Amino acid sequence: MSPQGTAEHYKALVDMGSNGIRFSISDLSPPLARVMPTVYQDRCGISLYDAQHHAGERIPIPQLVIDETVAALLRFKKITEDFKVPTSRIQVVATEATRTALNTDAFREHIENATGWKVDMLAKEEEGRIGAMGVASSFGSIKGLVLDLGGGSIQMTWMISEAGKVKTSPKGAVSFPYGAAALMMRLGEVGIEGHASLHKEMSANFETALQDLGVPDTLVRDAEAEGGLTLYLSGGGFRGWGYILMSLHSITPYPIPIINGFRIPKSSFEPNLEEHFSHHPDSTFRISARRASQVPAIAFLIRALTQSVPSISYIYFAQGGIREGLLFSSLPPSIRSQHPLTAVTQSHAPPSSARLFHMLTNTIPQARNPATATDPPAALTSPVMLASTTDLLYAHGSFPKDIRAAAALRSTTTGLLGNAHGLSHTDRALLALILCERWGGEISPTDEQFLSTSQELVGPRLGWWAKYIGRAAAGIGDLFPAGVVRSEEEDLVGIMASWGVAETKKGREETLDIVVEVQVDGMEEVANDYRRGMEKVGKKKNWVGGWGLKVRANSEG
DSSP states (O other): OOOOOOGGGEEEEEEEOSSOEEEEEEEOOTTSGGGOOEEEEEEEOOOTTGGGEETTEEOOOOHHHHHHHHHHHHHHHHHHHHTTOOGGGEEEEEOHHHHTOTTHHHHHHHHHHHHSOOEEEOOHHHHHHHHHHHHHTTSSEEEEEEEEEOSSOEEEEEEEEETTEEEEOTTOOEEESOOHHHHHHHHHHHOGGGHHHHHHHHHHHHHHHHHHHTOOHHHHHHHHHHTSEEEEEESHHHHHHHHHHHHTOSSSSOSOOOSTTOEEEGGGSOOOHHHHHHHOTTOSTTOOHHHHHTHHHHHHHHHHHHHHSSOEEEEEEOOOSHHHHHHHHHSOHHHHTSOHHHHHHGGGOOTTHHHHHHHHHHTSOOOOSSOOTTSOOHHHHSHHHHHHHHHTTTTTTTSOGGGHHHHHHHTTTTSTTTTOTTOOHHHHHHHHHHHHHHTTSOOOHHHHHHHHHHHHHHOHHHHHHHHHHHHHHHHHHHHSTTSOOOHHHHTTEEEEEEEEEEEETTEEEEEEEEEEEEOSTTOHHHHHHHHHHHHHHTSGGGOBTTBOOEEEEESOO
């Protein structure tokens, strides 16, 4: 995916946070606006929080730091001019560190005089709301608690987000002065002897906040049914923690080095990372020395948080923050309602995408009622996943045959969809596995480990079904190599899958039966290859992790 719009759709943002100042230019042109492609992004490591603390005392932001901030802003102003960003689409926002600075008025006035840009101050409640919208932009749907950890503060609220409609607490977000930098300083001030008291204070404040936010009954009931609330964590401190947990994951190496969409169970959320860092201080991907120094404070925060939230099932990490929240809030409801996966693939759709989608859907047998352990998983049979598969059916056709499968396998991490915002790791892995098999699944030894860890990430059942759908998609692509299904051909090509039973020496065996009926001249040999390919994916040697189904393919029902 690459930005395809014009400068009139560009939006430039400066996010003046506590730990650093972030600069970005995003392209909100259709059809990719939902995933908010980044045209330019940079970060200046000026900590406005640290600048206001000296020898245990709170001080105004020093003139040297003001000058450094202005210099960074002026450089970005030149960059916006080079990208031809309209001046009306440039925004500078500031959060906790600027809001509470002793010389905040003078600081902001100095910036405006030097750059011509007014600094928009976000109130605590507004910062929490926009941060929550940033998290909402990071997933197709959300149901749970949202926490955004900055340098000076942490915000908490609940959220239910579906099809672009975002509901949060009527009270907004509750803010606490327990940001990563602030808490690190507080821990130093109280000393070891004061840790127990501080932990008690934080846990009590988190518990009170949960009551005050008024978590809706529907969310509580869902949590009870699913084994606990889901947490969605954003902010640099939490993302750093996520990268550390990714490096310690049981799947090694973890195949998707993107923090957004990374998911872990509660049992993996609280390892002794202080001990890990004492032995491996410089070995973790995407962890700066500053972030590593904050690990003890973040660990302390997480222990207090997990004690105060009665039941937690899973934790998701989100890239979305203030920047993404401001962009997502500016989008019309019709765009916010799009699922990020279909939003990013629809521009690749073949000419007869609707007819091809219908054929692909027909290759999957109906789930039974009541459901069984062999039914196709909803994560793979959803209209979103099947539509995205159809959209990308021919995306790697121009690659050399030697690397089509490998390029498709990597397409959702470092390839075509690598920079797409809002995709879960499960969606990235499943689509990659489908597309790899769509191009035959033959990869070189350099990609075999990546394939194996991707299958391990989704598990044997999902892994085999992804392989099956990929093989089904390959047959459709071979029947219609240009992505065009002529109107006169539509009724002459029939594909339908159903459940069956085969008698074997060991007894009755469940089968997946697929009929590929082709009555178009010149297509019979292609159809025969299609049937052979479908039966091949059902051979035990091609099962995933020992899981699979026998597939029987016929030319008529």
